[in-house]
Amino acid sequence: MDWDKLRIFHAVADAGSLTHAGDSLHLSQSAVSRQIRGLEESLNTTLFHRHARGLILTEQGELLFDATRAMAKRLETATARIRDSEEEVFGELRVTTAVGFGTLWLAPRLPKLYEKYPDLKIDLMLEERVLDLPMREADVAVRMKEPSQADLIRKKLMSIRMRCYASADYIARYGKPESLDDLSTHRLICQTPAAPQVAAGASLVNQLMSSDVRSTLTVNNYFGVLQAVIHNLGIGVLPDYIVEDFPTLERIFPDIESGEVPVFLAFPEELRHSKRVAAFRDFVQDEIMAHRRTIRELRDRDAD
Template identity: 35%
Template sequence: MHSLAERGVPLEERPKTNISGLSDWDAARIFLEVVRCGSFRSAAERLSLSINAVRRRIDDFERQTGTTLFTRDVHGTHLTDEGALVVSAVERMEAATFDVLRASDSMANALSGEVRVAVTEGLGTFWLAPRLVEFQQAYPKILVDLHCAMRSADVSRHEADVAIHLSRPSALDIKLVRLGRMHLMFWASEKYIAKHGAPRSAAELIKHRLVLQFADQLAAKESFESFFPGVSERDLLVMKTNVSSANYWAVANGAGIGVFPSYAIALGGKLIPLEVELNRPLDIWLSYHPGSGRIPRVRHMIDWLIEAFNPARFPWFKEEFVHPHEFKDSYMGEPLTQLFGGFSTEEQR
């Protein structure tokens, strides 16, 4: 059926039905329900709306489409020819909506795709990389792009999906989570101590050989000068590197005394913590862009990283300093050697 004003007018000459500017999917859904139920009353009952509310939404929908969708008489509600065209279009919209929802569910369930994680080189090499096996076993379809570098990635510029820093990022339009605290100490190998002895104070330390990491030249220089005021680098340093892994293994092989986090006792190089107070805690921060945080695979990575630095589980990330010799008393998880890449810290038998 069609409206009285259009009877006898060829369909191609009638005003065109316009749904290109349709913005109210809710009204379209109500229109479809009226068509399927055959009456305003039945549709209202099915939608838990009043009849007047349904009629108002249909009137709104007719204004949006620019055409009469129904005619009403004593026998009920009848769809016009133009209304039939709109039904077809709205059903396609409905099907497309279901496709989007199914795709969304599929993506959420599959959790596939790539997640870019930027982290400082030491934490990435010694702490995250060995433990990411857990994440990949739980989410085998997610590709983790782990970028280890001393320069912090800027998630506000989408340089990474998630980033871990050793200083609080200054960007305003990002989400921040304080993960824990890293406590730095002086360390030396058994070989070095056997040959040169173990210093017990800063005054004794300046008589020894140091191997230090200078990834950020300015920050490293300031730290050196604050701990050794008036002392030249040339008087103390026998080696400096730009990456923590090279720094660590140089110290582990007896090149000199180095500075590492308190968890260095578990890294496999048989290092011994020195009783020289350093008092250099570093807060560990996680940052991500708000938009990235709504992507399921990124959200799962964020949650996993927060747990990976949980101070309640891992005492070396606690607010207060826990001496490495106390780890066995305060840490109740799996063996430390399994957390840090599987290196054995015990004598081979």
């Protein structure tokens, strides 16, 4: 199939007009029309319905436009990757991470990244499923365990733990439990035990659930748990990185927490020289360092 004809077809389908497409392609209307007729003849089909108000794609035209649109997007992405390996940071970057980390920690910090690189187009994919980076389902991943896939560059960012928290207003109204036995007079809020989550978090939830808990609320992600906790519904199991952004929360049961959960950043070896990946990596590392400083300051303040 003639690539040049496909390029012209895509422009016409996108513009809905031979004239407008010709203007964008710097071709005459007659030249564009000839190319479209040639493409229709080669495919033995009609691609456009022609009427006074412009051009409308036929069913066959829609199928071809879907294909050329996907091709155009892939070419745009490839062009951006080639250019950003040598020039400035811009273009699409597909980032995947867990729902909790993405909503509670990463997304609130992204304005700093966009301020520095306003031409970035980040596609943030929040899900517990591990996307296949070597197969390019995403460009960069932030995962709550060390990646097992081969051909990945990986770096440990930090470690987190799941702990119990309640709002200051909740504690003022219902008191602060001192032991697990006291959970019998409180509501426990946590991720649904069967929901996809790190094993350490699930183990802590099971430990707490084994106590005589009066009432529970289970949610399938940490964002929902946090919303319930800050609205004074009970005591929640949450990752410790929330403390920086929600300083009104108070820790419950200081001696009870999950095991350590490592947080890794990973990307395919072939993106080692990508400017966009490097910009995101450096941004996350800088934010992690700032996060650690804040946590130390909060810890020192609480110790005084």
